[in-house]
Amino acid sequence: MNALAPGLYIVATPIGNLGDLGTRAADILARADLLAVEDSRVTAGLLRHIGIKRPMTPYHDHNADAVRPGLVARLATAAVALVSDAGTPLISDPGYKLVRDARAAGHAVVTIPGPCAAVAALTLAGLPTDRFLFLGFLPPKAQARAAAIAEVAGVRATLVLYESGPRLAACLAALADGLGDRDAAVTREITKRFEEAVTGTLSTLAARYADAPPKGEIVIVVAPPGEAAPAAADEVEAALAEALTRLPAAKAAGEVARRFGADRKALYARALALKAR
Numbered sequence: 632m633n634a635l636a637p638g639l640y641i642v643a644t645p646i647g648n649l650g651d652l653g654t655r656a657a658d659i660l661a662r663a664d665l666l667a668v669e670d671s672r673v674t675a676g677l678l679r680h681i682g683i684k685r686p687m688t689p690y691h692d693h694n695a696d697a698v699r700p701g702l703v704a705r706l707a708t709a710a711v712a713l714v715s716d717a718g719t720p721l722i723s724d725p726g727y728k729l730v731r732d733a734r735a736a737g738h739a740v741v742t743i744p745g746p747c748a749a750v751a752a753l754t755l756a757g758l759p760t761d762r763f764l765f766l767g768f769l770p771p772k773a774q775a776r777a778a779a780i781a782e783v784a785g786v787r788a789t790l791v792l793y794e795s796g797p798r799l800a801a802c803l804a805a806l807a808d809g810l811g812d813r814d815a816a817v818t819r820e821i822t823k824r825f826e827e828a829v830t831g832t833l834s835t836l837a838a839r840y841a842d843a844p845p846k847g848e849i850v851i852v853v854a855p856p857g858e859a860a861p862a863a864a865d866e867v868e869a870a871l872a873e874a875l876t877r878l879p880a881a882k883a884a885g886e887v888a889r890r891f892g893a894d895r896k897a898l899y900a901r902a903l904a905l906k907a908r
Contacts, residue, residue, distance in 0.1 A: 635662045635710035639733045641726070642712045643719040643745030646848070647822035649680045656743045657681045663712035667702055669724065673716040695725045699732060706738040717848070719747040723767045723793055748821055749791045752850035755828040756816035758789050759855060766792040769802060774877060776802070780809035781874075784890040790853040796844040799851075803837035806853060814854040820847040867891050871902055880906055 640659050645651040660666065661683045667690035668674040674687060690698055690713065705711060715724040733740050753760050764786055770776045783790060790810075794802045799817070806815070810833065817836055818828040825847070829836065833853065867887060874883035884899035 633662070635659065635664070636739065637706060637708055637710055638739030638741060639706055639730065640710060640712040641720050641730070641740070641742045642714050643743060643747065644674075644677055644714050644717060645822065646717045646746045646748045646751065647820065647826075649677060651746050651822060652677070652681065653743070653745050656745055659712055659743050660685065660714070662710065664709040665705065665711045667698075667711055667713045667729075669714070669716045674714055677714075690725065690729070692725050695728065699729055702729060703732045703736050703738070706733055706736070717746075717748070719745065722747055722749060722765075746822070748793070748848060748850050751821045752816070752818040752828075752852050753789070753791060755818050755821070756789075756852035757828075757830065758814065758816060758852055760789065762787070762855070763789040763791055766790060768793050769805075771798060773801075773805065776805050777809055778877070778886070780805060781886045781890055784810050785856065785892055787855050789855050790851075792851050792853075794849050794851055796846055796849060799844055799849060800837050800840040802851065803833050803840065806851070807833035807837060810853065811856070813856070816852045817845075817849060818852065819845055819849045821850070823847070867893055867898075868901075871898060872905060875902060875905060 640663060642656050642659055644656065660678065660681070663685060666674060666685050666687045668687050669691045671687045671689060678684060688698070690702065702711060713720050713726055713729065720726045721730070730740055749765050753763060764783060766783065769779050769792060812832045812834050814830070815833050815836055816828050816830045820826045829839070870890065871883060871887045874886050878886065880902035881899060884895055884902045887893065888895035888898050
């Protein structure tokens with residue numbers, strides 16, 4: 632078996648069905664000198680599936696800063712494969728700093744593409760795919776989550792985000808409040824035996840899962856906004872007043888401008904007037 636050239640190899644792994652591991656990905660895993668893994672127990676199961684054993688070292692959110700310099704140094708003489716527990720590394724997983732530092736040090740960086748839950752969910756949802764925005768996980772706290780949703784309310788693209796079962800209903804309800812009752816899909820267990828994509832409006836889906844949080848990995852896909860009628864002046868005023876309770880005037884004006892498609896400068900002037908009362 633020929634040795635791999637030294638460098639960093641970004642290897643996408645199955646998001647559920649181990650049969651989705653590509654031939655090239657399996658070959659890279661078999662020939663790498665070291666695997667930088669999110670969880671060695673998960674990756675060990677994948678390696679058993681393809682009948683190989685390779686040295687592994689943990690690389691995840693909690694140790695990345697400490698481990699990264701040593702990994703970058705090894706890239707001069709070794710082939711290091713970066714894998715996450717499932718899907719494509721760097722997509723809601725640590726890794727971009729490793730890629731950045733590897734490039735800065737002059738090492739080769741190679742990607743071996745494959746499964747990605749966000750893209751797979753888009754194919755199942757039956758919503759527009761010509762333009763989409765990946766949001767990762769929204770903040771768990773209600774106020775921060777509402778602010779994050781407000782930032783993207785006016786984006787004319789399908790939204791894709793990850794969520795956990797216990798927080799799903801609250802997230803869907805927050806999306807309905809912040810975006811309007813758009814069409815959406817909740818996909819889970821993608822590529823596994825119980826794969827499903829449940830479609831409906833955000834409020835309908837929130838009600839469905841309120842008393843029955845699902846298990847498994849979940850991806851929410853939300854349709855882009857329709858052509859909305861201009862917001863009433865009192866609605867914009869109320870939104871601005873609410874935003875001022877948690878944001879400085881400039882940020883509050885920007886948030887409301889994005890949400891309603893209103894003039895930011897006019898809203899900023901109005902925000903200053905409201906704060907002066």
